Amino acid sequence: MLLGCIGDDFTGSSDLANTLVKGGMKVTQYCGVPHGDARPDVEAGVVALKTRSLPTAEAVEQSLAALEWLEQQGCRQFLFKYCSTFDSTPAGNIGPVADALADRLGASKVIVCPVFPATGRTLYQGHLFVEDRLLNESGMANHPLTPMTDPDIRRWLARQTKGTVGHVAYRDVVKGPASIGEALTREEAAGRRLIVVDALDDTDLIAIGAAAADLPLVTGGSGIATGLPENFRSRGLIAEGPDSWRGVKGPAVVLSGSCSRATREQVERYRTDHPSFEITANAVMRGGTDADRVLDWVKGHGNAAPLIYSSADPGTVGAAQTLYGAEVLARAIEDLFASLAGRLAAAGFGRIVSAGGETSGAVVRGLGLEELQIGPEIDPGVPAMCATGRNLAVALKSGNFGEPDFFAKAVNALGANT
Known part of the structure; x- marks a missing residue:
């Protein structure tokens, strides 16, 4: 294994795996820390955690x-992957995890770059944008678990880390890898270990990747991996070969627990011509809805790829959190999705689409997934995936990702052979 990756949620990990596959690496995503050794043909291993x-x-x-x-697998470089909207609280967990990994690896300069241009995430003068809006104006200020109220990543990260935060400005990035490397070294000399690096497009990310060739640790959104495969390829370490991913036959179901703008639009689009079942906070907390009842409903619509969703608007979510408690409510809904996912797989549903980072983590837990092979990209940042050794294909979508017709495309993609 050449590149060892650690993701702080399951959807982001599949996003990263997708980027590396497009870069020509043979990638396997692991759901949690594996117990045995990786297969010898794996060039990049992505350990997906639920630590956000x-x-x-x-x-x-x-x-x-x-x-x-990952060190035991012989990795030569490591990547800590977090969301391209830098989802975290003022206490962490991005800064503390990055600090701990850097300490263990003896890394004295660490890139911090939560950029993914394909989905509109760019960084300029240390400020994170979503399309043409600053992060805090994009809807992320209303996130139920990690509200992002400050777009200055330098300032936000400084509240989480034990050191001072550095910055490589766009004027250095645009000059290419050598300029980026010199700027990183300047920041290192000034005692700044975690260094926020500006980027506006994939050309910038490729340059940053080249500058990071000899760094033990890199951190960022999935975009930061854009330029890393070429470093290994140029050294003759990547074995080029055909993709062996195959789709799965069988009934499909869509599970949505994200309340993001993008997902709510996808829900509305999909439910216009597919059966849908809404899971409300009141129904869950008062015992009106459980996994068995939802499963019975799904079985009655099994051939129509039905939708089960809990994707309310921010006002409704906020009122429910006030009534029941944010953590208690989130845990109850996640547990329901986890239980439901396991029952769906046992009932023969071979294609499962999941929307939302916390929801997807629950779905992975309920399905008992351990290892995933990466298939074709459905929308930027979201690949089709197949569970190793099982007749089960999944798509794990971050809440903010995907076009309005994502759900229909995902259902079809999971059944397609390439």
Whole structure:
């Protein structure tokens, strides 16, 4: 294994795996820290964790365990992947995990670049944009678990890390890899280990990747991996070969737990011509909805790729959180989706589409997934995936990703052979 990656949620990890596959690497995504050794043909391993909203100490512990396993596989470089909207609280977990990984690896300069131009995430003068809006004006300020109220990533990260935060401005990035490398070294000399690096497009990310060729640790959104495969290819380390991914036959179902603008639009589009079942906070908390009842409904619409969703608007979500408690409510809904996913697989549903990072983590838990092979891209950042050794294909979508017709495309993609 050449590149060892640690993701802080399951959708973001599949996003990263998708980027690396497009770069020509043979990639496997692991759901949690594996127990045995990786297959010898794996060039990039992505250990998907669910640490984004865990207590900081637990997130650090799990991330270090993933790092230890990846080191045992012989990885030459490591990547810590987080969301391209830098989802975190003022206490973490991005800064504390990055600090812990850097300490373990002895890394004295670490790139921080939550950029993914294909989905409109860019960074300029240290400020994160979503399309033409600053991060805090994009809807992320209303995120139920990690509200992002400050677009200055330098300032936000400084609240999470034990050191000072550096910055490589766009005027250095646009000059290419040598200029980026010199700027990183200047920041390192000034005692700044975590260094925010501006980027506006894929050309910038390729240049940053080239500048990072000899760094032990890189951090960022999936876009930061755009330029990394070429470093290994130029050294003759990547074995080019055909993709062996295959789709799955069988009934399909869509599970949506994200409340993002993009997902709510996707829900509205899909439910116009597919059966749909809404899971409300009141129904879950008062015992009116459980996995068995939803499964019975799904079975009655099994041939129509039905939708089960809990994707309310921010006002409704906020009122429910006030009534029941944000963490209690989130855990109850996640547990329902986890239980439902396991029952759906047992009932023969071979294609499962999941929307939302926390929801997808619950779905992965309920399905008991361990290892995923990466297939074709459905929309930017979202690949089709197949569970190793099982007749089961999944798509795990970040809440903000995907075109309005994503769900229909995903259902079809999971059944297609390439």
